[in-house]
Amino acid sequence: MAAGGMSLLSDDPLSYADAFKVYQKQLFYCTENYNEFITPAIGNIRNNQEPLRILSVGAGTGNYDCVIIDSLLETFTEIHETVIEPNDSHTAKFQDRVKSEMKGKPVQFDWRHEKVEEFLENHDLIKERFHYIHCIHSLYYCHDPVDIITKLHELLLEDGVLMIIHQSEKDDVRKIYTEVGKYLKNTENPCGDDMLKYLKSHGYLCTPKYFSYDIDISQCFDKKSKEGNLLLDFFTDVADFRNTAPRDLQESVMNMVKWSKLGDDRCHYFRDVVVRLLVRK
Structure with missing residues (x-):
């Protein structure tokens, strides 16, 4: 309230x-330009004997996720995505999108109906690690976005990538x-530029890029x-x-x-x- x-x-x-x-x-x-913006080259960051493991934070209806997955399937042969989304109506639309757009593709989904704070509440006990974590316009209403970024970074595998897209x-x-x-x-809600300053001041390897529309x-x-x-x-x-x-x-x-x-x-x-x-x- x-x-x-x-x-x-x-x-x-x-x-x-x-x-x-x-x-x-x-x-x-321009959809093509924005799709390129949200699908940066992340390199070969996994062991070829296992699926590429993705954590999607605040996935919404999945329109960004499907674009990202299609791009990654050009490089990686199998993907496992864990989806964090607290809005049931968004998740239902995402699952419908998966049925129509991901049918027959080597992708598996693990659906988590919860907020990212709830997912990370016992982050020390989370055994799974990820090659790629993305937060696309999903940290605006979090109580402490910087703390969440820190904990998400800890869930990355070696050479893994955390992508954050946030308002400037x-x-x-x-x-x-x-x-x-x-x-x-x-x-309490920092802008993307504040996040960049925090990451750089704490020694994270971070590369920024801006996009406007x-x-x-x-x-x-x-x-x-x-x-x-x-x-x-x-x-x-x-x-x-x-x-x-x-x-x-x-x-x-x-x-x-x-x-x-x-x-x-x-x-x-x-x-x-x-x-x-x-x-x-």
């Missing part, structure tokens, strides 16, 4: 899934989330637009933001929306800037 009668969107899996679907619908980027401090949506976080006195936010100006309101909920992580947030917070957020980029098509756009961190062991 957030302050002042507001509820966190991320605490309601079904509502979050609805808002996330609208967010994805409004993204504009230059990201327009991040700026709104930060503004709301100040109001809620929630300052546009989000059409025009519907946010229409108070009667269901999709516009869901976008605001997603940007702020506040359920029913227009009706539950205090007036001064609404005005602050809408001022940031008004300063968005106006395109040649007369639509308003936010610039999403993300950083990919590749951490090698």
Whole structure:
């Protein structure tokens, strides 16, 4: 529960899934370029006598995972992926995707319906180790992302790779989330650039790369637009933001929306800037 009668969107899996679907619908980027961004060359990092072992943190509906797996199957002959996803509706869609897109492919899945904090709660007792761990936009609502990164790195096999994709401090949506976080006195969520500084200062072998794309936010100006309101909920992580947030917070957020980029098509756009961190062991 957030302050002042507001509820966190991320605490309601079904509502979050609805808002996330609208967010994805409004993204504009070259799919080929983004697929290349999320499938970096990781080299031959395993013993050829065993499957490539992947840990997917916050896999969502699996659209990124399937792209990554298809890319890795060009190099590796067999894959075993452990999927951590607390949202049941997302997992169901991922499993449907597996049936249609992974049929007949040498891939096995182990489904874990839990948060990454729950998975790592007894991380010292986790016997399985992984060649490749990825967290794609999945560490935003964790209590202590830096602690999670540290523990995930410990689960890597020698020469393994941890990939994190997270909002940069230059990201327009991040700026709104930060503004709301100040109001809620929630300052625990670092941006991708903060994570990079932490990793480098603690001696991790880390390589960053940035990627940017546009989000059409025009519907946010229409108070009667269901999709516009869901976008605001997603940007702020506040359920029913227009009706539950205090007036001064609404005005602050809408001022940031008004300063968005106006395109040649007369639509308003936010610039999403993300950083990919590749951490090698």
